[in-house]
Amino acid sequence: MSDIAQTISERLKKVQTRIYDAAQAVDRLPDDIQLLAVSKTKPAEDIWQAYQAGQRDFGENYLQESLEKQKHLTRLYPGNEICWHFIGPIQSNKTRAIAQHFSWVHSVDRLKIAQRLSEQRPEDLPPVNICLQVNLDAEDSKSGFTPSELLEHARQISELPKLTLRGLMAIPKPRSDFPDQLASLQRLDDLQQQLQAAGLPVDTLSMGMSNDLEAAVTAGSTLLRVGSDIFGPRATKPDSSGDKH
Template sequence: MDAERIRLNIANVHQRVSTAAEKVGRRADDVTVMAVSKTRSSDEVRTAVAAGLRDLGENYLQEALEKRQATADLDARWHFIGPIQSNKTRAIAEHFDWVHSVDREKIARRLNEQRPDSLPPLDICLQVNVSLEDSKSGVAPEDLAPLARAILQLPRLRLRGLMAIPAPTDDVAAQRAAFARVAELFRDLQETVPTMDTLSMGMSADLESAIAEGATLVRIGTDIFGPRSG
């Protein structure tokens, strides 16, 4: 997609965020827009960062590593948002600033062990399977608290929040109900985990519902870069 269209799309997304936040008495500045840049070129990433987006989300490790190397001069935060295989944890621990998709203690322990001492603690979100879909990654809601307690013992990780991808639906009431459940789980954990400040939920199709229920970070791909081919 050409640079001017990406810039216009980003402006439109910011307007949607601002309108959604205003409707529920929130400040737009309290919601971070992440550009989901998987399958996108380094030039498209550069355009997004030049337009003011600092947070970049990637699902595919090898592609992300190549893209990060090609854009090493950018002031950006790189977030890994895809499923994590054990053989990928070292590269993720070494090259990302955030991980949104932690759902097992084994993976958390590997990320902790493999995070270089020269880097700050790795910021992580626990992915919760709020819709209990068999096809989705994520920890069941009832297992969140034990996983959080285990992660608090890992010094190279910093537990920052929850991430969720509810079952897709065009029903706004259903969208909000799912996000409200994630927000409730988030508030419950905050009572014992004071570092929790991030609620990563909402994408192009449902960001308004997510913001209405308290999202602090929305993950936007299609409405910034257009439909993807892969």
């Protein structure tokens, strides 16, 4: 095993241990919490090393980069069981490719995007799983539904064909203090409960990253998006990539 493979495998095990310990601390079942390895800017070879260590779900932010990696891995390892999640900002002109090549989309931030994904999902594929992005802190730099408009749009989106509304996603403001992290993330859980009370069968909370994993598990996260703690520090995305995310 190469040094980089060993490093990724070891890091993955450390993250899994953190999830297990955090779940045990609040009497949750670790198996109820899914780990999404965020592989943006990382080469296909790193993804395959994590795959060989047991990881199956991978999150990508940059469409063109991800499509190239998907093609590369399919060519080298046909029949692999990678489940691809799109987690980056979505431009309208990229919805067709996203609908064609991803099983999950976490960053649906407006009704128009959901409608396009529904219209452009190929008939021979199962419905795409989607999460609605919520702008918890009303940040101008982030997209997403406001908490006040969420229920109305969730109802409309849940009725679209070829989509399955699974739940909510958020990227809160960075906070270093555990109680502050927890309070912020619990707001997304509260919104999820409001949707459930309104009759929407949502079951996924996509929240929590490397720096707030424990708080996210405590707040009820069912899907953690962890990148640097698995793959190491990321390179800066070059402007020439064509993906302006």
